[in-house]
Amino acid sequence: MSRKAKKQQQQQMIHKEDGNILQALGVTRTVVRPREEVDIQLREDRIGRYFKKYLNKFVFVEFSEEFMRNNKAGHLMKGVPVPLRRKEVKEFAGGRGIDFLVLAENMAWVMGCDPHFKYTKDYCAILSKLYNYKLYEGMMKEGRDAAENGEMDNACIHFRAALCMKYDYMHAMYSYARACRVMYEHSKNEEYIGRFKAEALDWFEILTETHPRFAMGYYYLGYSYLNMGLYGKAKLAWQDYLKFGRNGKDRREITKRLNQIAHPVAIEDGCLKIGAGRYEEGLEILEPYLKSQYKDWWPLHYYLGRGYVQADRISDAVTEFKKVLMTNGSHLETMKELLLIYEEQDDRANIKKYSEKIKLIEAAQEEDQAQLVEDTQKENKRLEDEEPEPIPEESRESFDTSELDEFEPESALAAAEEASDAPNAEVEDADESSEPIPEKTTEEADEVVQEGETAKGFRRPVRRKKQ
Numbered sequence: 001m002s003r004k005a006k007k008q009q010q011q012q013m014i015h016k017e018d019g020n021i022l023q024a025l026g027v028t029r030t031v032v033r034p035r036e037e038v039d040i041q042l043r044e045d046r047i048g049r050y051f052k053k054y055l056n057k058f059v060f061v062e063f064s065e066e067f068m069r070n071n072k073a074g075h076l077m078k079g080v081p082v083p084l085r086r087k088e089v090k091e092f093a094g095g096r097g098i099d100f101l102v103l104a105e106n107m108a109w110v111m112g113c114d115p116h117f118k119y120t121k122d123y124c125a126i127l128s129k130l131y132n133y134k135l136y137e138g139m140m141k142e143g144r145d146a147a148e149n150g151e152m153d154n155a156c157i158h159f160r161a162a163l164c165m166k167y168d169y170m171h172a173m174y175s176y177a178r179a180c181r182v183m184y185e186h187s188k189n190e191e192y193i194g195r196f197k198a199e200a201l202d203w204f205e206i207l208t209e210t211h212p213r214f215a216m217g218y219y220y221l222g223y224s225y226l227n228m229g230l231y232g233k234a235k236l237a238w239q240d241y242l243k244f245g246r247n248g249k250d251r252r253e254i255t256k257r258l259n260q261i262a263h264p265v266a267i268e269d270g271c272l273k274i275g276a277g278r279y280e281e282g283l284e285i286l287e288p289y290l291k292s293q294y295k296d297w298w299p300l301h302y303y304l305g306r307g308y309v310q311a312d313r314i315s316d317a318v319t320e321f322k323k324v325l326m327t328n329g330s331h332l333e334t335m336k337e338l339l340l341i342y343e344e345q346d347d348r349a350n351i352k353k354y355s356e357k358i359k360l361i362e363a364a365q366e367e368d369q370a371q372l373v374e375d376t377q378k379e380n381k382r383l384e385d386e387e388p389e390p391i392p393e394e395s396r397e398s399f400d401t402s403e404l405d406e407f408e409p410e411s412a413l414a415a416a417e418e419a420s421d422a423p424n425a426e427v428e429d430a431d432e433s434s435e436p437i438p439e440k441t442t443e444e445a446d447e448v449v450q451e452g453e454t455a456k457g458f459r460r461p462v463r464r465k466k467q
Helices: 003-025 052-057 065-069 086-093 100-113 120-131 133-148 152-165 170-185 190-210 215-226 231-244 248-260 262-275 279-291 298-310 314-327 332-345 348-385 412-421
Strands: 058-061 082-085
Touching (some): 052 058, 058 086, 082 086, 100 120, 100 133, 120 133, 133 152, 170 215, 190 348, 215 231, 231 248, 231 262, 248 262, 262 279, 262 298, 279 298, 298 332
Antiparallel strands (some): 058 082
């Protein structure tokens, strides 16, 4: 083997060893999604419908041959219509000319409104040729300024445009996810909330997968999981935050949160085990909580009831299911569990009682759902057609990016050394006196307990207080 080949082999072995160490420390990408899931030009656009109304402000024209001959990006402009606002058409047609930065801003709006637009790739190529990375940094600044003024559609569109220019741009991922979060928190429309909440969660996840050392991604990802009742995932995200976060105030906040959710994490684990049929393990975890501050959580009793059914402790199961109905009187799944028990026992009185209750509640729910769908569709149409008012000043969040500017990707080995020196991210289990999670803040999706899934009825939404 030649000296050069030996050297290459040694380097490959060193890189492989370093990679294993770094992956164990959590500072390298352990999840690599397909490009079509992370590139905003390729992935499903679940919120674009709310921005397409702004496209009506533009008309499209093509550059003259003379202009293209004299422009260094002219070869990229042939056959590509460019957007002009209606007030700019007269200037363009009159030969006065338009500053290309104005055209660049118009292209940004079109790309941000619709990343799937036919000429998005052409716009990216033209703008990259003329302005390089400075342009998408400018888009970021425009977006941050708009967010600070409460103009969240404007902000979101510019962040999306920056992601069209560079799909893995950390600053844009972070700001876009945060903007989506702000937007759903200030809406009462169920469909709008659901779409923006899913988009925010997706991009916080993509952010942490793509830039695994950026602490604030884990900070917000933890809150996103918490507001969905996913305590185990929130715990993991916040433990990752503590590996990389340097801000003392934020570290204390997250350490406190981890202590607050220590018991909910355990309860969630017990519920999941029962949902998966491992009832002995689940009951062992859950039964001690009947004498704790969580004894009034109806999902605790629901899953205990299901565990007791699996363990053939029918009397105990009935007791737990009835406790559910004392606090959540219209919980259909509990009534159906009781109906199954009474059918096995041929208890005709209770069969009739719960059969009639189930029919009444299902009919009422269908009526409520039909009205909700009708109201949601009307409001959703308005949101798609009308420009929203800015968020009131007192409700705005700071989009200061000093924490991003301080984050500079370093060499892999330097990252490994930093992670290995970081304080242990594990948090001791909270005792019985742990402060429970506050019962207030965001008005979010329905509490649903589904078989084999997290007991989302545990969810107690928590909004970040620090801004």
